[in-house]
Amino acid sequence: MPPPPTKPHHLRIGVDVGGTNTDGVLLDPSTGQILAWHKTPTTAPDPSEGIAATIRSLFTSSSSGNDISPGDDVASVTVGTTAFVNAVVERDAARLERVAVLRLCGPFSKHVPPCVDWPADLRGIVLGYYALVQGGLEVDGGLIGEVDEGEIVGVCKEIRERGIRAVVVNGVFSPIDAVERQEERAAEVVRREVPGCEVVCSKEVANLGFLERENAAILNAAILRYARRMIRSFQKSVRELGMTCPVFVTQNDGTILSGDMAARLPIRTFSSGPTNSMRGAAFLIQGQSQGDEEGSDAEAMIVVDIGGTTTDVGLLLPNGFPRQQAAYSEFAGVRMNFSCPDIKSIGLGGGSIVRKGPPMTVGPDSVGYRLTEESIVFGGKTLTATDCAVCADPSLNIGNPELVKGMLTEQEVAEFKAVVQSKLERIVDTMKTSPADLPVVLVGGGAIIAPAQLKGASKVLKPRWSQVANAIGAAIARVSAVVDTIRSTEKSTAQQLLAEICEDAVEKAVAAGAARGSVKIVEKETIPLQYIANKTRFIVRAVGDFDFSRTDLTSDAASTATLQPDLEPEEPPSPPRPATQTAPTREPRDVDILTYRPTVRNRVWYISETDLAWISTGCYILGTGGGGSPYPCMILLRQLLRAGAVVRVVRPADVPDDGAVGCGCGAGSPTVGIEKLQGDEMMEAQTELYKLCPGTSNKPTHMIALEIGGGNGLQGMTLGASRNMDLPCVDGDWMGRAYPTKWQTTPVVFNERSPIWSPSCIADGSGNVVVMTKGASDHHVERIMRAALSEMGSQVAAADPPVTGAEMKRWVVENTVSQAWRIGRAVARARWENRVDGVAETIVEECGGTDAARVLFKGKIVGVERILRRGYVYGECIIEGGDVGDPDARSRDDGSGGATGQFRGRIKIPFKNENIAAIRVPDDARDGELERQDDVLAIVPDLICAIDAQNGEAVGTPEYRYGLLVIVLGIAASDKWTGSPRGIELGGPKAFGFEHLEYQPLGRFVKPASVIDEFDGASL
Structure with a gap:
């Protein structure tokens, strides 16, 4: 029976232009039929030439052949390209x-x-x-x-x-x-x-994130003219082939941009390749997994894209789109706030070099694109994974199977299969968010090396056409819209506002080209803002199919200028580049992390940029989930260093007893902190405090950080390095961690004078200064200043009265700058040596060994809840145990009680800005049931720190998200907290509402080792 007649404009073309190959497909989405596909090396400098050649090949090789009319039958051409990001990566001044x-x-x-x-x-x-x-x-x-x-x-x-x-x-x-x-x-x-x-x-x-948004906008502006030229050339190639359909470009979330929009926002195309592969995989396995992509009973699946050199793995959510990374990402060394697909990669592919051992290894090095020249099955001399796969199964019909016949023994074939299977199983497990088995879809030209079964996979699917899944993903890409906004909940509930914002997202998607009836809300998140009354951040994402019936969205493709390129004026060449306006800076040279020694002379530590980077990393880990990211503060202090400032750190013991130790800090919402970057308010608060309060005439001779945890851990050094002060910073702080309130500080614990934090001053940087000359108690000072803070932009700088050197020595948590430095160095070394899977244990050693610290748990975040109470974000994070080790590690689990065996079940981490405890969740736990003492792994004042298992960086409570792999550390609190009942009262469980739990130390506190003591005189 002949196929039913089809309506015009029903076919779609997808082309993915990669650095190695240009792939193309012609498909009929109504039937799911791939009519033609083509793969060719990317050789031409102009991607449009490869696009045109690929499309021509699709028409000539299509089974429908002469029945296809390019002008009448093709509904769209969608291009995925690396051209724009490559311009940045390659530092090409001709394109920037x-x-x-x-x-x-x-x-x-x-x-x-x-x-x-x-x-x-x-x-x-x-x-x-x-x-x-x-x-x-x-x-x-x-x-x-x-x-x-x-x-x-x-x-x-x-x-x-x-x-x-x-x-x-x-x-x-x-x-x-x-x-x-x-x-x-x-x-x-x-x-x-x-x-x-x-x-x-x-x-x-x-969206929100001042520096990161600016970085993205600058890169976007830098490639605008080049992007416009490229997209015009794409459109020209399509027109010259007789097609009048719109030309789209894929963006990194699996959806499309019109040619006009892509020419305005080319940065959104960065990293679209992996997403295209994942979306293509979803299309190819329709009907083979539980439910379908659009159905309510759809399930998540793992996509494994095996190329010539690497295997890229991502989790495709039930909504048909990839799970995203955290809010920040990096391209070519530039930090931006684009959320990109969460892709994990290992060195495994069809071109991976195989060494027989013992033990046998597969990769991570590879012959890559030279596979057809160097692989034995193609007449070369290098044993590759493809050779081994053909040796195991000659029916694969790749190259000449006779060339590898008998090259491996049966035992070696079995060992090869076991190595490949182990690598894939480990990385698949990394992507999962629960122990439940999930479907695994294999795509890419190297998928031939993968086994038919994998542990942790409910099924392993190898769909036809998988080698061009990226082009298929481009062809079927949809339209999306995101609304990220902050609204007041004073007159409307969060749920009412969320409903309104969902409607806005739908309208935005329709405006972008989606057919209204196809639009669905696929993501929505509600985040209360700390210290800000009645303010909540809402993030909503809507997705729908493109409405091909509309003509108002294809003007970029059908305009006279595009259809007749000869009428399009040439853009003038860029003018000569005059000297740019940049402040003189001293860029650091690369250092050898393994041999680096800090500069310490005459018992003074002179902070370098390397030291600063490590201290910043350590500060966020010591923040126990709170304190805000130190990144903006680190950048500011780094600028001071590059402008010639000297940052000095001294031992507490070297401060004279009659010295005056000042303190300054930031207070407010982290959400405000990522937008309203610090001006002069920190110094203004100090100046006004001493100007207006006669009792503080003894100006400081040293500075100290209020808390080592988070961004405030750097403020003592920042104030000390300022030209107005030029003072050394004490190697210590008033918390040894981060706490949400200033009455949770060691001077208040000692209670030798009360209140300790008055007089005090806060400044908002906009000309508003509040000075509190007297308070009834430190609790009153805290509450009154918090009330003023909410009227001052929800972010202020605070200055506190100085204490004597003798008082500081009694109250200080010693050597915490050194501790942050050592923790940061451990993370840097782990990355340098490619052993992040062991970074937690290294941090434990830096914090005094297993008597003083321990790894409490490893696993994946599977639930996060947040509510706002009195300005603080309270919440609970649920972590499910599992192996979070490096999926590309050559060693394999030997069943001897590694992470998989040791960390089972679930734990929960309640938090009030900072983490309060790590508590095991019993299998028989019921909702609302109080925690049992026996299930407490660690609790305040001990430090509970979560770090990202993939890079060793701290994970703050605002960054907790479903699916993130984390390692939870416990570190014994300073004896300044644990050495008295008052310290336990102010910093322990009852201070956070856990009256039913008692503090039980997780270990013995070990005073951090001083960097000054270790390295004094080591550098000249």
Whole structure:
């Protein structure tokens, strides 16, 4: 029976342009039929040539052949390409524009200029000029400052004179600016004053996270002109083949951008390749897994993409899209706040080099694209995984099976299979979020080496056409929209607001081209904001099929200029590059982590950039989930170092008894901290405190950190290094960790004078300063200052009165800067030596050994709940035990009681900004049942720290998310807390509402080893 007639514009073409191959498919989505596919090496410098050649091959090789009319039958051409990200990775000045950055920030962020955290070579190519001007919003939508048009006009004159043609406008809290439209208004002025320039508003590119959003916008602006040329060439190639359909480009979340949108936001195409493969795999196995992609009974599945050199593995969620990484990602050394697919890679592929051993190894080195030249089955001399697979099964019909006949014994074939199977099983287990078996889909040209069964897989599927799954994923990509906003819950409930935001997301998806009836909400998250009354962050994502009936969305593809490229004016060549506006800095040289020694002279530790990076890493781990990320503070202090500041650290014992030890810290919401970067408020609070309070006339001779945990762990050094002070910082702090309140500090524990924290001062950086000259108690000081904080933008700098050197010596938790440094060094060494799977045990040794610290648990986060009470985020994190080791490790589980055997069941970590406890969850636990003392693994004041099992970095409570692999550490608290009933009362379980639990030490406290004592005199 002949097939039923099909309507016009029903076929789709997907083309994926990779660095090695260009893959293409022609498919009919209504029947799921692949009509043609083509794979060819990517050789031409212009990707459009390969696209055209691939599409021509699809038409000539299609089973429908001459029955296909390109103009009438093809509904869309979708291209996935690495061209734009490669321009950045390769530092190609011919494809990258110089960019001017216009910050609407008022007095904030001045110490952290644009591109401050970029690799120097890329910064030198891209950053042409920057200016900090009036503007910006508070978290509640109030103004930091109004936009000054005259000020922007003056900046535009400088931009014109420098010949810069790309401008980024970035405003504080611009993603929530729907009323003032500050970025848009500034952009209008720039377009008027600098004719012909490209203007990128940061809010169009990314969401909350000031530096990271700015970085993304700058990269986007730098590749705009190149992207436009490429997309025009894509469209031209399609037109010349007789097609009038729209041309789309895939983005990294598995959905499409119109050609016009991709030309405005090319950065969204970065890392789209792995997502295309995963989406293609989902299409290929329709009907073979439980449910289907669109059905309510769909299930998650693991996609294993085996290439020539590496195996990339991701988890495809029931909604048909990949599980995403944490909020931050990195491209070419630039940190951005794009959430990219959570992909794990190991060195295993069809070209992996096999060494017979003993023991036999497979990879991680590979012959790669030279497989058809070097592999024995193709006449070469290198034994590869493909050779072994053919030797095991000659019917694979690859190369010449006779060339490998008898090359491996039966035992060696079995050993090869076991090694490959073990590697795949370990990485598959890494991606799972529960012990339950999941379907595993094998795609990629190297899938021939994989076994038909894998432990942990409910089934192993090897679909037909898997070698071009990436092109299939491009062809079937859908339309998405994300709404990330902060709303007030004062007059509406969170659920009501969430419903409204879901509607907004649907409308946004429809506006982007989705058919209304196909749009579904696939992700939604509600996050209360700390210290901010009635404010919640909502993140909602909607996805739908493209509406091919609409004509208003294809104008970019069908315009006269696109259809007739000869009428399209050539873009003028870039003008010569004048010297860029950059502050003089001293870039550090690479150091040998294994031999590095800090500079310590005459009992003074002079902090280097290497020291700073390690201390920052350690501070976040010691933050026990709270304290906020030290990253912005680290960048600020690094800038001071590069500008010539000297950062000094001294032992507590070397501070004179009559010395005066000052303290300063930041307080407020971490969400505000990632947007409103520090200005001069920290120093302003110090200045005003001593100016207005006669009792503090004894100005400090030293500084100390309030808490070593989180961003405040660096503030003592930052204040000390400032030109106004130039003071050494004490190697110690008032907590030995992070706590949510200032009355949870060791001076309050000792209670030698009360209150200790008055007089005190807070400043918001916008001209508002509050000085509290007297308080009835430290609890009153805390509550009153917190109330003022909420009216001051939910973020302030605080200055506290100095204490004497003698008092400091009695109260201080000693050597915590040294402890943070040692923890950070352990993480850096683990990465350097590629042994992150053992980093937790190394940290334990740095913290005094197994008597003082221990690994409490390893596993995957399988549940997170958060609520807001009195400004603090309370919550609970559930972790399920499992093996979180390196999936590419050559050693395999020998059943001797490794992580898989040791960490079973579940634990929960309750938190109040910081982690409170680690408690085993009994199998028979019931909801609402109180925790049992016997199930407590560790509890405050001992430190409960969660680190990312894949990189060793701290995981803060705001970053807890489903599926994240973590290691939970317990570290014995300082005896300043545990040595008295008052310390247990203020810092122990009852202070956090756990009256039914008693504090039981997890070990014996060991005072951290001083870096100064170890290295004094070691450096000249």
